[in-house]
Amino acid sequence: LKALTTSTISDSFIIIGHRGASAYAPEHTLASYQLAQEFGADYIEIDLQMTKDGILVAMHDQTVDRTTNGIGNVKSHSLEELKRLDAGSWFNKKSPQYANPIYEIQTVPTLKEIFDHFGKETNYYIEIKAPDNYSKMEEKLIRLIQEYGLIDKVMIQSFSEKSLKKIHAKEPTIPLIQLLSYKSPARLTEIEIKKWKQYAAGIGPNYQMIDEDYIRMARKARLLVHPYTVNSKQDLEQLIEWGITGVFTDFTGSLSEEWRK
Numbered sequence: 562l563k564a565l566t567t568s569t570i571s572d573s574f575i576i577i578g579h580r581g582a583s584a585y586a587p588e589h590t591l592a593s594y595q596l597a598q599e600f601g602a603d604y605i606e607i608d609l610q611m612t613k614d615g616i617l618v619a620m621h622d623q624t625v626d627r628t629t630n631g632i633g634n635v636k637s638h639s640l641e642e643l644k645r646l647d648a649g650s651w652f653n654k655k656s657p658q659y660a661n662p663i664y665e666i667q668t669v670p671t672l673k674e675i676f677d678h679f680g681k682e683t684n685y686y687i688e689i690k691a692p693d694n695y696s697k698m699e700e701k702l703i704r705l706i707q708e709y710g711l712i713d714k715v716m717i718q719s720f721s722e723k724s725l726k727k728i729h730a731k732e733p734t735i736p737l738i739q740l741l742s743y744k745s746p747a748r749l750t751e752i753e754i755k756k757w758k759q760y761a762a763g764i765g766p767n768y769q770m771i772d773e774d775y776i777r778m779a780r781k782a783r784l785l786v787h788p789y790t791v792n793s794k795q796d797l798e799q800l801i802e803w804g805i806t807g808v809f810t811d812f813t814g815s816l817s818e819e820w821r822k
């Protein structure tokens with residue numbers, strides 16, 4: 562396998578391990594983040610939800626159904642209840658070619674556990690998911706980042722402009738990424754750029770709807786451009802040629818057979 566790290570592309574380009582190394586390990590488990598780090602990801606990506614007792618945990622969906630052996634909303638579970646769930650066996654069944662017995666003992670990690678485990682040994686690209694569904698998510702996140710002295714090790718992303726503005730007001734030095742989901746070929750306007758520049762360091766669009774002009778315009782305004790979720794070598798090479806400054810991928814760190822599919 563050929564390692565794909567910042568040194569193989571350019572100094573400023575970042576590789577974001579999407580949900581860890583989620584092609585190879587159960588997403589949003591310590592095992593998945595560990596693998597992304599070993600593969601050379603510059604950042605591990607963490608989606609955040611919140612338990613009934615107000616603890617920030619790493620999970621993509623608002624329900625536990627897809628990625629654990631439980632059912633129901635994350636916010637209907639206390640941390641103790643959530644911690645009893647098996648967060649990895651589903652992956653061994655779904656991807657037997659990458660199955661590993663250690664995945665069967667993975668639990669849903671809290672953000673605190675992730676910070677305890679990796680400390681300053683990695684960078685964290687944290688997504689505030691569904692902030693309208695939870696109370697004081699931004700405050701809790703900032704407090705934890707400050708408590709662990711990780712201000713210069715994080716980027717924060719969200720589809721919610723409101724949530725990003727709250728973060729910016731509390732801790733303006735953290736780079737923020739406005740996530741964007743386009744349903745048709747995307748064009749940028751000067752009005753949008755001006756708005757995002759007030760609080761964000763960059764944008765994170767779905768890659769399928771953007772082109773060279775889009776990226777050039779964003780870069781001219783000195784916005785970072787981190788498209789998601791790029792899992793083919795061909796798409797990645799095209800986007801790099803067009804000038805993206807980082808990428809979310811499930812296949813961190815390798816140009817293995819998966820890149821060629």
Ligand code: G3P
Pocket residue numbers: 579608621688718740765789790809
């Ligand atoms: O955060 C970028 C990308 O992860 C957004 O999509 O659904 O995978 O969180 P999703």
Ligand code: CA
Pocket residue numbers: 606607608688
């Ligand atoms: Ca995400």
